[in-house]
Amino acid sequence: MIQQATRRPRTSAVESDFFAGRLIRWQLVYGRHSLPWQGISDPYAIWISEIMLQQTQVSTVIPYYERFMTVFPNIAPLASAPVEEVLTLWSGLGYYSRGRNLHRTARMIMEQYGGAFPQDIATLQRLPGIGRSTAAAIAAFAFGKRCTILDGNVKRILIRYFGVNGHPGERMIEEQLWQLAEGLLPVEEDHKTIASYTQALMDLGALVCVRTQPRCEHCPLQADCYAYQNDLTAVLPAPKPRKTPPVKEIVHLILLNQGRILLKKRPASGIWGGLWCFPETSIDEDSVDYCKKNLHLQVLKFAVLPHLQHTFTHFKLIIQPQLLQSIMYLPECEENSEENDFLWMTIEEALQRAIPAPVRKLLLMTQPLLQSCVHE
Numbered sequence: 001m002i003q004q005a006t007r008r009p010r011t012s013a014v015e016s017d018f019f020a021g022r023l024i025r026w027q028l029v030y031g032r033h034s035l036p037w038q039g040i041s042d043p044y045a046i047w048i049s050e051i052m053l054q055q056t057q058v059s060t061v062i063p064y065y066e067r068f069m070t071v072f073p074n075i076a077p078l079a080s081a082p083v084e085e086v087l088t089l090w091s092g093l094g095y096y097s098r099g100r101n102l103h104r105t106a107r108m109i110m111e112q113y114g115g116a117f118p119q120d121i122a123t124l125q126r127l128p129g130i131g132r133s134t135a136a137a138i139a140a141f142a143f144g145k146r147c148t149i150l151d152g153n154v155k156r157i158l159i160r161y162f163g164v165n166g167h168p169g170e171r172m173i174e175e176q177l178w179q180l181a182e183g184l185l186p187v188e189e190d191h192k193t194i195a196s197y198t199q200a201l202m203d204l205g206a207l208v209c210v211r212t213q214p215r216c217e218h219c220p221l222q223a224d225c226y227a228y229q230n231d232l233t234a235v236l237p238a239p240k241p242r243k244t245p246p247v248k249e250i251v252h253l254i255l256l257n258q259g260r261i262l263l264k265k266r267p268a269s270g271i272w273g274g275l276w277c278f279p280e281t282s283i284d285e286d287s288v289d290y291c292k293k294n295l296h297l298q299v300l301k302f303a304v305l306p307h308l309q310h311t312f313t314h315f316k317l318i319i320q321p322q323l324l325q326s327i328m329y330l331p332e333c334e335e336n337s338e339e340n341d342f343l344w345m346t347i348e349e350a351l352q353r354a355i356p357a358p359v360r361k362l363l364l365m366t367q368p369l370l371q372s373c374v375h376e
């Protein structure tokens with residue numbers, strides 16, 4: 001898949017103003033105008049709303065925002081309150097690190113900036129819990145700074161509008177989206193235009209260019225939206241790419257002795273913790289040597305069985321099973337011995353124990369072979 005915009009981004013002043021102009025005009029008529037944090041330029045109130053709105057819907061945020069602003073109407077009482085009081089007000093809103101960061105930032109602003117919010121976007125970004133897009137929202141709404149937001153909704157709009165191939169979470173795609181978003185900023189630098197444009201982007205993402213079934217018939221960008229014009233709205237943005245899990249290969253040693261096989265109880269923690277498995281070795285190690293050195297067994301290779309695959313959450317395991325005949329009599333180990341977690345047992349006994357699925361499969365594959373050996 002091509003990891004770049006499928007068409008040349010519009011970057012000229014005329015074109016970006018065309019884009020911004022349509023959005024601003026649309027927002028005036030169809031956008032949201034009565035949210036409690038709208039129409040103000042208080043950086044404190046804008047900051048609180050922006051932090052609350054991260055990963056949270058507007059309808060959920062409104063009562064929390066109103067309660068919070070009643071208790072902490074400005075930065076000074078927030079900074080002097082104990083963090084527990086902030087978290088109590090945050091209770092139920094989720095992502096509690098946001099509440100803790102809010103409190104830390106309030107204290108930093110009081111101590112380092114004399115209680116006044118920094119206006120510079122780079123300084124805002126250095127405050128706890130304020131990322132690049134949140135910093136831009138505060139700077140645009142509160143100070144009319146000509147800077148762009150790029151939250152999840154705006155990424156979706158740009159990916160569809162420009163026909164960008166790739167998942168927005170990929171670093172290259174994200175960087176490309178920042179460049180596109182900056183190129184689309186209105187040329188005019190007045191506070192009202194910047195704030196209206198920022199609100200328009202937010203409203204379009206929340207109300208029209210939604211994740212599933214975007215309402216393109218109501219969209220001011222429809223005429224030159226790549227996804228709409230090419231019937232790609234259902235497939236853009238591209239889903240998160242599935243990573244190919246790493247592959248680990250091991251050898252399972254199926255050791256036979258007098259009609260029994262050797263199993264080892266695995267440590268309580270880790271993969272297959274506490275289950276009975278075959279002794280295992282790496283694919284690079286000679287299994288006969290391994291048995292001699294580690295199990296004190298003299299063995300002969302008997303057969304190589306077809307390999308098995310087992311998928312864990314983070315990797316794929318390929319098991320190469322080898323059948324080996326022990327040619328030395330070994331005394332039976334005590335199952336419940338603390339020191340010795342190896343045990344010889346019949347396949348029927350093994351099948352009664354706590355064993356992982358691949359071991360069960362191998363035991364069943366080995367059973368007829370073992371029976372024929374015993375009968376010979």
Ligand code: SF4
Pocket residue numbers: 157160161208209210214215216217219220221222225226227228233
């Ligand atoms: S036309 Fe549809 S897909 Fe394109 S930006 Fe508008 S709502 Fe999104």
